[in-house]
Amino acid sequence: MSKKQDNKKQDEVETTGHSWDGIEEFNNPLPKWWVWCLYATIVWAILYTIAYPAWPMIKGATPGLLGYSTRAEVAEDIAAVDAANAELIAKLAAVDLTTITDDAELHGFAVNGGGAIFRANCSQCHGSGAAGTTGFPNLLDDDWLWGGTIEDIVYTVTHGVRNEQSLDSRYSEMTAFDEILTDEEITGVVNHVLAISGQDHDPAAAELGATVFYDNCAACHGDAGEGMDALGAPTLTDAIWLYGGDEATITETVRYARFGVMPAWSAEYRVGSGLDQAEINAVAAYVHQLGGGE
Amino acid sequence: MSSSETPPSLYEAREPVFPRKVKGTFRSLKWLIMLATLGVYYITPWIRWDRGPALPDQAVLIDLANRRFFFFWIEIWPHEFYFIAGLLIMAGLGLFLFTSALGRVWCGYTCPQTVWTDLFIATERWLEGDRNARVRLWKSKWDLKKWRLRLSKWFIWVIIGLSTGGAWVFYFTDAPTLAVGLLNGTAHPAAYTTMAILALATVFFGGIAREQVCIYACPWPRIQAAMMDEDTITIGYREWRGEPRKDSDAVQSGEPMGDCIDCMACVNVCPMGIDIRDGQQMECITCGLCIDACDDIMAKTGKPRGLVDYFALKDEPVERAGGAPLPVWKHVFRPRTILYTVLWSLVGFGLLFALFIRSEIDMTVAPVRNPQFVTLSDGSIRNAYDIRLRNMYGDMREFEITATSDAVLRVEVEGEEASDTIVTVAADETTLVRVYVMSGRGEAASAAERTDIRFWVEDLESGDRSHQDTIFNGKGN
Incomplete structure (x- = not known):
């Protein structure tokens, strides 16, 4: 950026030679490297659109030479998380639930995962906060129809209540006394x-x-x-x-009388949409620590 | 179109600058400042500071993974980020103050771009010789000598760049551990990548781009103009003393010669490649090297120093008329600089005050609202709260949680015995606990819709206390 050593004064800026109605256009030239940076970005943009998904077509966009896709990346991330958790999940499926609180890492994993399973599968009846509503038990309190130990909860989740899916479901039937008693x-x-x-x-x-x-x-x-x-x-x-x-x-x-029902959640009885043993244990651990577990 | 000639180019190549070596007051000052700033930058991560076994012993450490900032005896948590914001505001106001008082003194002396460029030019001069030798080398063919000089220069630049990037990564993790890891190849890839990027950036900005960063890339010089006025000390050429200079048309036609002998010393030493005699201009970073160069010449020609000098624009008409300039302090102390100083001090005192009153323990209380309350089988009403306890001490502490209210309430901690409301919080950690508060059947808080309650947490060791107000939801009937 050296000013020429010819004592050129500041006001003697070169003109481009363009003149309209006596108005001249000054030439304050851009540095060359700046222009090259501009060209470099253009080249980069072209190469980028070739390498990565870019141009919208009728069905989807051009895939790009590198075959990159955000969807595949998400799938990879999910697979990586599953792989990282595989050991914990195996441990959770086999754990003696009465001692699960001794293993803080496993318990934390079970409670967090169980919370997600609860919100996806149980909250429709029991409420997102597990407070239940009329006819659907509140899981936060200290009163349990079928027992509130963690093993009782696992049984209830696995087999459900008064359903025909599992022969082992919790079952009882109150008599309707309307025509029996005066x-x-x-x-x-x-x-x-x-x-x-x-x-x-x-x-x-x-x-x-x-x-x-x-x-x-x-x-x-x-x-x-x-x-x-x-x-x-x-x-x-x-x-x-x-x-x-x-x-x-x-x-x-x-x-x-009353006849409240609950589905059997084990994959054995709900083929395709049921919960496996680790998931049942997780949701039981979650429900057990909500404030009412025995 | 009035012209049919070939139009001039709209783009121009960079004119390389070959600053000449110079000695003098301001050059010495610049060396000192370079020594201090680079010294602080390179050495700081290596200072140790004992904080006990649970915390790192590096005096200045930005621990991003654990979200802590350590500065000697001060530890900043993420919720105290306002300290950083406050320091940035102080840095901003400090720049305003110095710019309005002394012009682009930041640019000329302390800006990293200037300091590193200075260092890179010094390296270049040491290897390739002074200005004339460097101009010759630049013009010469790429023979063996040129390759040797260029390659050894680039090699040293890369070493400087690597140590710059290296110093940077040491601020973010334990420096000795990382240094060993870097050498035996076991350090985290992020460390190598950061170092490589910073090394290349340093070489590029300080070695190759140099003054172009200040002229084209940096926004600060454009903003600075807003803070300068006629009292701001800046560099200028006393043209009423210097002109007409030697060999000019005026002198040749018989006018008496001014002090300027047109030796180009001021131009040759300028790292920005400008001629200060054209007046104060956009490129000038007011580094003072032209003053040193000119003073040297004035001493040799037996003229008083200061033909090129720091002065305020306001003095120009006075000096032109033969008067004496105002003393510097009269330029510096004016409402504007005093205002900046006051604002700067206010923020500074505010931060100091906040630092001294901040508590080492604290808690946040989040009432569980889904559901607002639970009826227990004995008819009592229970509310749940998620309480996060914060222990900023360097050792494990026991916190006791209690609640005070007009109504009678019982407090229990999830996972603890009914009478035990003491929670252990690890050193320099937070712990989330679920706390249940119960009101018996028919009692005031059960029947009321809402009852104000206040949670207290007490560190049993130091006796520090902290509290949070919240509400207890009852049946409301």
Whole structure:
């Protein structure tokens, strides 16, 4: 960028020789290397479009000589992650679940993976936060219909509840007492249930209901209404109600019974869309640590 | 079109610059600054600083993998990035201050581009000789001697470039470990790649592109003009003293000669390849080498120094009229520079204050909102919170989590016994725990829609405490 050593003054800028209506065009030349950089980028762009997918055609774009595709790269990345996790997944499928919390890495892997499986497969009924809704159990609380140990949860997930897919599914059936008991007896037993769960009730009706309860309900729900996990018979003395704990809802339950179902998630029963053992263990570990696991 | 001649070229090749060797005050100052800046840059990663077994013992370390920045006794976490932002703002304001007071002093003395270019030119001069020898070499054919000189120059440039890139990677990981790894070939490929890129960039910018970076690539000189005014100290030629120069038409026609003997010393030493006698111009980085060159000539011709000199534009009419210029401090202390100094100091004090009041422990509380609460079988209401505990100490600490509220609440930590709310947090780490807060059946917080609560975390060893306010959701009936 040397200014010529001819004492040329600043205002003596060369002109291009172009002149319109007496207005001249100055020539402040660009450095040559700058122009070469421009040409280099053009050459680069052409080579790039040859080497990589570039030109849009009717069906897809030109593939490029290097055969690169972002989709293939994603597939590779996924395969790499699977390969990296293969050891953990094998370990998870074979682990004794009662001691899974001892292995922090495996437990973390199971809980994170289980969370994803839960959101994909379970959240439709149990809710994305696992809080359930009417008829679909809340998995965060400390009340379990079929048991809340991690092994109980694995069994429930594998075989489901009251389905015809797995012969080993959790199964029980409440009787609909609408045509078995008189209206008076039903009112009585409902008031008895209200009484044992600590709610407002009619003491006289409840007294009658106690006998009715003992004769008809205690076989499954227990003498004191404490429930029975083996039969999926809910505890009637606590504050948790799957369908609702008010008089009208309990009456409806007694009259017409309930029959909640859950699919069997094992791939054995859901061919093509089921969960393998590692996935079942993962989702069980996830549900178990939500706050209610036993 | 008025002309049918061949039009002049619209593009021009670079005119190579061969700065001559020069001695003097400003050259010495530049050597000192080069020694200091490059010394700090190359040596800093090797300084050790003991922080205990859990933390690295490198005094200055940007640990990207673990997201920590260590600076002697200070450790910066990612959430404290405002310190870096603050330092950058201070650097910006500092540049504004120096530019408005002393012109392009950053460009002339401390800019890495200038310092490395200076170093590369010094190498070139040492190998190939001074200006005239280099011009001859440049014009000569590519014979054995030229190849030998060029190759040895490029070799030394690449060595300088490699050590520059090498010093850079040492800031990001333990320097001695990496140095051994680099030598025996076991270092991470990223280290080699970074070094190679930086080595090539250094050779390219400092050895080949040189002044073109300042003229064409750097935006800073274009912005600097906005900070300069008539009081800014800059380099100029006292043409009222120098002109008419020797051999000019005016002198030949009998006018008395000025001080300038047109020896071209100022032009020959200029690393930007300009003639300062044309006035202050875009390319000038105010490095002061032309002042040294001219002072040397003035001493030889028995004239006072300062024909080319640092001065403020405001003094020009005064000096032209024969008056004395204002002392430098009167140019430097003016509202604009004082304002920049005040702003710079405010940011600086703010950062220092923030540094001294920052807490070594902290927590963030994220209430779980899906669902807002859970009813337990005994009828009590439970809320869950994800609490992240932060331990910035260099050793493991035990944190106790408690909650205070107007209502009666019980606190439990997931995975711990009911009465145990102490969580161990590893040195220089964070730990995420799920905390459950319970309110009994029918109690105030269960019945209310919302209850304010405050979580406390206490480091049992130091007694440091920190708190976060949040809410407890009840049934609201």
